[in-house]
Amino acid sequence: MKASNSYIGRPMDRVEDLRMVRGRGTYVADVNRPDQLYGVILRSSVAHGKIRSIDFTRALELPGVKLVLTAADLGATVPRIPVRLQPLPELEPFRQPMLADRKVRYVGEPIAVVIAESAAIAEDALEHIDLDIERLPAITNREQVEAAASVLFEDHGSNTAITWKALLGDADAAFKTADYVRRERFQIQRHTAMFMEPRGFVAEWDAEAAKLTVWGAAKLAWHNRRVLAAALGLDEDAVNLVEVDVGGGFGSRGEFYPEDYLIPAAAKIMQRPVKWTEDRREHMMSSNHAREIECNVEIAVSRDGRFLGLRGQIWADIGAYLRTNGSMGPRNVAQFMSGPYCFGNVDLKCSMLTTNKTPSGSYRGPGRFETDFIRERLIDIVARELKIDRLELRRRNLVADSQMPYRLPFITPSDSSNELDSGDYHAVFERCLKEFGWEERSKLRGKLVDGYYHGLGIGSFIEGGAAGPKEDARLVLETDGSLSVYLGSSAIGQGLETIMAQIAADATELPFEKITVNHGSTSHVKDGYGSYHSRSTVMGGSSILLAGEKLKELIRETAAKRFNCGPAEILIDGEQVSYAGNHLSLSKLSAVPLEVEASFYNTKHTWAYGTQAAHVAVDPGTGEVKVVDYLSVEDVGRMINPLTLHGQAIGAIVQGLGGALLEHLVYDTEGQLLTGSFADYLLPTASDFPNIRSITLELKPCPNNPLGAKGAGEGGVIPVGGVIGNAVADALFHLNVQPLELPLSPPRIWELIEEAHQQQLGSS
Amino acid sequence: MKPPIFEYASPSTIAEAVSLLASRDGNAKVISGGQSLMPMLAFRLASPELLVDLKQLKDLNTIIIRDDGVRLGAKVRWCDIESDKRLDRSHPLLAEAIKHVAHYQVRNRGTVGGSLAHADPSAEMPGVTLTCDGLMTIVGSRGMRIEKASDFFIGPLTTSLEPDEIITEVHLPSWPADRRWAFREFARRKGDFAMAGVALFYDLDQENRAVDAHIGVIGVSDCPIRLTAAEAALNGNALTEETFSAVVAAAKGSIDPPSDIHASGAYRRALLGTLLGRGLHQSASRGETNASPI
């Protein structure tokens, strides 16, 4: 008898790669239906205004133009995009209408949809739509919010939507008695996910069957089907959302956007398939933005360097509407600022401000990237001022293994608590220092070598994952003995097909090569939740484990009937079953496919954690920051595939470096987006950060799921801003330069150095 | 975004190309590598009725090196310059500067003529041409003219070209073997347009003093400019720290760079000073063995 499978933990090559690198992937732009029409969106070029009139008669006269849809066509009340995460009643006023309804609130807001025989004709038609918009003062920053020259939502009456509060212990008391209190103001810039190909949909309405099919789903097919069916007044069963290949999602792709409704609605009206492909400029002004916050935060510390409390006010600029997951980042900034450290007392408020900018949503490590920058920078500032070694300061405050599970601040108004599940934070911290060669490299700290000042930075982080409530899997043993896996999780470039096949192989003891994984489309399983919050491996993978047990039972029962014995007497041995020396191949077992379905339920989050370190070199003449070396060490409990996980870590770190050094969605005070192409929005390119390393550990399996795995798709990005900020401060230690704002662009570094020079001149 | 509708022609002679351009009253445009024009069309920042493609024109893609200097046909691409090893000796400044232009894919299409005509304030080729007293050969309905670079660049994306004119060649005067020179620029990422850049060269007289100094800058004005005050501070002086400081101070005092989303004018001025200082040191150490850039 052969040993049971052990694909889990093996560095299997991605089964997706052969398809992708041979150009055989099917992305949404590759989907074409016979007789299809093309949709193009008329977007507001005004940031804030009242729509007086829309006249599209001239557009309709253009040969090939079939339809122009405006809010007036969408019924008495224009449908709005529901809030998916934290759907609090107080957030309802800020939901986005599918088309601008009487007002426009950001540059890029959809005002009309033009349907034509070609995309080019539809684009030409845009220039023939006469819009009369009465301009209102644009609100684009906190000063303008406070001056309140105008409000986005007149019925609400203020540009502050709601305020999140994260509370633990008694912060005021802690601050009153603390030996040392330090307060700083921080700011993180607006930037967001730039996946390889922008969004798109092809929608087809089958009038005879009264069924709608939409290609281009990602991340959340089942949820989006519910929303779409409701908005169109259809039964859920009449709607099929089909997932295609995607070049990354990063939290942004696959959320419900206006186009998710507009394109299917147009297909239904036209009774012809309609295709829409977002271009990059549109992507930059219409897909979710992220991360823009400003804050005043205080830290309280005892003389011997124990953290006593965190207190402060954060302002999150959420843009013009509260989209599906617009609360996630702002909430996380407040709830997770304490990170992997014992603070005991926390009192953080995060107010969500509405402004005339593109609405925001989750981007890999939502709120966590921001909050880690603030915390890790504060820790280094404290270390400098209290003259405590910054490594030592962290060691004194990291949550200890013995304190697990460790309670995190309680967050309102969604009223939820959370706790860290397990981990040896100290061990990972020390491992990172060792692998990085911290001590050896420290000799270079602050030194000027070939025109560059060298510096080291460090930061520790936690990564929440595996959001509930459940995930579904269906396993089908086909009559030829192969296994089809159907899954509610979706593939967003993370190697899902490979990972799930590994888990399924171990769960069923079938060979990896005999398994195909089908995912993300609403026709596959009854229900599904999707891929976000680093949840696919844990949730989808665990549901496969459960389904695997069920399938083995069914195989035994089926074989028992053939052999006339009890199910318990059947041995499953690879691709065959046996009883008392008789063997039967699985391909001969049953004339019909054997099918099982299972759900994995979970209410507890997984907490991967780690430490990252950076070595940078700063050119004081240009302000350039070179990343000499970067290392991430993370404990994920249990690794399914070291290769794909490594890719996730490296990719996430590069995104973090983009956010720390390059990427910025810039608006002027009129609400115009000034970064409308990759010439101005600086995404890291292949040659920018050649030296990145990642080490993954399996120290503490997660106690809350059968795999023992912890979600690990986002972690890499989380501490990068803080780590790089700390490294730059270290390089420029002699000047006491303290980066408090991102991105650390060359001009900003140069300004910081100039200011420091001025101060030194002033004080000498 | 898709380009608006346009007609397309691919003539096989320059005369034909010129008459096509002349036939549309300013509404026709030359297309060469398309690396600047296509984005302009896609963003609908330009909407010519007719595109006149130069691809079939012969003789515009050669690099000729003679005693009187280097002649680059208008259709010479960045990758052609990069792979022509003769230029490392015949015009090292050009060879060095062009290394900074764009990325691999763009370098396989972008052309000398396109860059000069497009006249981006940060582009390397216009900067080098101006610094080196380059001459452009331009053909139009009224015949052929030779234009000095100093008269050609007028403003951001603006030149003295008439709508019916085509650049056919640029001539960079000959380059003495022992000339001192440097090219320095700084961009956010490799291949991006420079936030500031400087091209400089001078010769040495008997007493090792700089003569005939040429200092041209990109990215700090609305078109490439020569810094005559800085040149004056260098001419006739020995290659000392003192001289270099004076040159840098003169340069910084004579520019007024614009601010944009990428950098303030103040940063650009300081950056230009840094680059110029480094370039001067590098130029001074050229000719010495094993000289390494500072």
Ligand SMILES: Cc1cc2nc3c(=O)[nH]c(=O)nc-3n(C[C@H](O)[C@H](O)[C@H](O)COP(=O)(O)OP(=O)(O)OC[C@H]3O[C@@H](n4cnc5c(N)ncnc54)[C@H](O)[C@@H]3O)c2cc1C
């Ligand atoms: C991503 C990217 C990065 C880039 N980075 C840089 C950089 O760092 N530095 C840099 O210098 N450039 C850069 N460029 C621009 C690139 O070098 C262009 O190729 C060049 O500026 C234009 O050359 P072209 O042949 O592509 O011209 P086209 O795009 O074909 O034409 C540009 C303009 O010149 C006109 N034109 C073209 N040829 C002639 C001619 N012979 N006579 C008269 N008019 C003519 C056209 O009518 C048009 O107005 C970049 C481009 C891209 C896409």
